Amino acid sequence: MSADKHLRSWQERFEMAEAMQPLLGKLYRNQGVEVLVYGRPLINTPTIDIIKAHRIVRRHVGEKLRLRESFPFIKALSNLNVKQCRVDIGKLAVKYWAEHDNADSIEAYMAQELASAIDRADEIEPRDVVLYGFGRIGRLLARLLIEKTGQSNKLRLKAIVLRGGRPGDLEKRASLLRRDSVHGPFNGSVSIDEENNAIIANGTYIQVIYANSPAEVDYTKYGINNALVVDNTGIWKDEAGLGQHLACPGAAKVLLTAPAKGEIKNIVYGVNEDDILATDMIVSAASCTTNAITPVLKAVNDKYGIENGHVETIHSYTNDQNLIDNYHKADRRGRSAPLNMVITETGAAKAVAKALPVLAGKLTGNAIRVPTPNVSMAIISLNLKAETSKDDINEHLRFISLHSELQNQIDFSESTEMVSSDLVGSRFAGILDSQATIADGNRAILYVWYDNEFGYSCQVVGVMQKMLGLNYLSLPVS
Known part of the structure; x- marks a missing residue:
């Protein structure tokens, strides 16, 4: 491809993304429809981020999704009376183009796939x-x-x-x-x-x-x-x-x-939000670390079974620590946060049991606070009931991240160059670093990144919606 062709291709993609923006905005403002591409929201995103979201599709399905291939689906969506739902236009487009070679039946296809949200009565009160x-x-x-x-x-x-x-x-x-x-x-x-x-x-x-x-x-x-x-x-x-x-x-x-004390329910959205009853007046959204590891642990336990394990958290420093050495009631936390790695305690491993009782008593945990302001990592070392391999467990978690009820909690990365700052602003509870996975026989070590501020806040919003009975469809159904 010549230099001019590269530029024309870029301009075409940019113009297509710009054309999507007003449609995406109207869908959300007027109908409560949030559009995504493989879990990446397109609402209120810059033009370049729409293009990047399409490029990420290659990571999941092996081929890129062109904007000209997804744009007809957004147009079709805007012509349907779909309300109060999240629609992953990327997954719909990839599925369609795998089965069709022209755009003639896109509108009929969309009407079929989104039937449960069409003409849906908006009975949810603000x-x-x-x-x-x-x-x-x-x-x-x-x-x-x-x-x-x-x-x-x-x-x-x-x-x-x-x-x-x-x-x-x-x-x-x-x-x-x-x-x-x-x-x-x-x-x-x-x-x-x-x-x-x-x-x-x-x-x-x-x-x-x-x-x-x-x-x-x-x-x-x-x-x-x-x-x-x-x-x-x-x-x-x-x-x-x-x-x-x-x-x-x-x-x-x-x-x-x-994390709450006593009998208050600790909820990890995506795992046990159905435990919230209309009569529950006080609920906890647990901790950022508990939210990051519980979905991954559930996915692993569901397939392989977990005998026991240990979670080591490499956690960015927080406001609870001191900028320079000073008194702190907790051990070691009085030492300067920007200058030291600090071993400290975490209750996240034990707290998992509140959201996932099947793992009660099976996990231990510790934490190391490190001199970064945001984005943390959990290193999960597990003894499994069934044997696995690096490829096997990675493929399982990749599938879960795309096609399960945990798709909004677990992200999956195959990058060999990703570092913590790349994940600032991630909306997922945790991101599996598949290149770092170690597995052999009944042993597995998983590396899970998480934006301990923004990713956690997204989880909190999910709990808020559940507490108030604001239930949104996620389509297509995986």
Whole structure:
């Protein structure tokens, strides 16, 4: 191919991606349809990311998916009255072109594949959400909720609750939402209403409530009712502490973004969200590490059975550690986080049993905090009941990542060059590094990367939806 042909090919792809964007936007805003290509969302993504999402298809099926091959499916989708679902246009297109050599029957094919979502009654009522705390996870949850702004969005971010309220605080909070050293700038516009203590982000009016405890808050004063309060402060982890939120007028349920104590259910979305009952008032979304490893462990246990194992977490440092050496109540954590690797404890291995009881008592765990600001890795060493090999277990997990109920939790990489910074912003709970897999006989060692901030926040949003009864179809059915 000549240099000119390469350029023309690139321009064609770019123009095709640009033509997709308004259709994708209307599908989401008007019909609540989120379009993906092999698990990569196309909503609110730059043109170049649409092109990249198509290139990733080669990794999974051996051949690239051209934008001109997927565009007719997006056009057909926009002509169908499909509502409130996630549609993987990449999988639909690959399946179609494997069986057809022309586009004559695309519309009929789409109508058949998406029949369960066509003319679907939109009986889901929007629900109010309050973020109690606005730290690393709180701000990322805000980004995820705001990016889905529109009539079809059923999770309405109405308020954030903060301690303090000193002069200049509101602007500083807005600035932290607007800019992030790890995750980059906010995708949109952020402004403040100082007179009414509010942040306006992409048209979403977010009331800022200053309070030193839940007892000081009355959400109904701000028109907030029957709300889900997402506590991301980590201050309270038991029923007595978190129950303070339920006493607030306007609050209905509470979700903790940390492992809970006592009898509170720890939920890993994709694994045990069906354990959430309508009567559950307080639920935990477990930890980032538990969310990363549990889906992979379930997939392995379902096929091979797990006798026992050990999980070693190589975890980026967090706000709980010190920038320079100083007192800390925990062993070793007082030493400078950017300068040291720090051995510490993790309850993630034991916490797996709360989401996956079949593994109770079978796993041990430890953690090493390392001088990176985000993206962590779990090294999972397992003794299996059945024999396997590197190719066999990798192929099983690749299939699970594409064609199972865990496809939104497990990503699969075959790259020999991937490093931690490449995975900042990953929306998956965990990414299997298949090139690092070691397996022989009844032994297997798996390396699972995870964005311990953003990937975890995506899992939290899934739990939020489940708690509020917001159930979305994922099509095609794997």
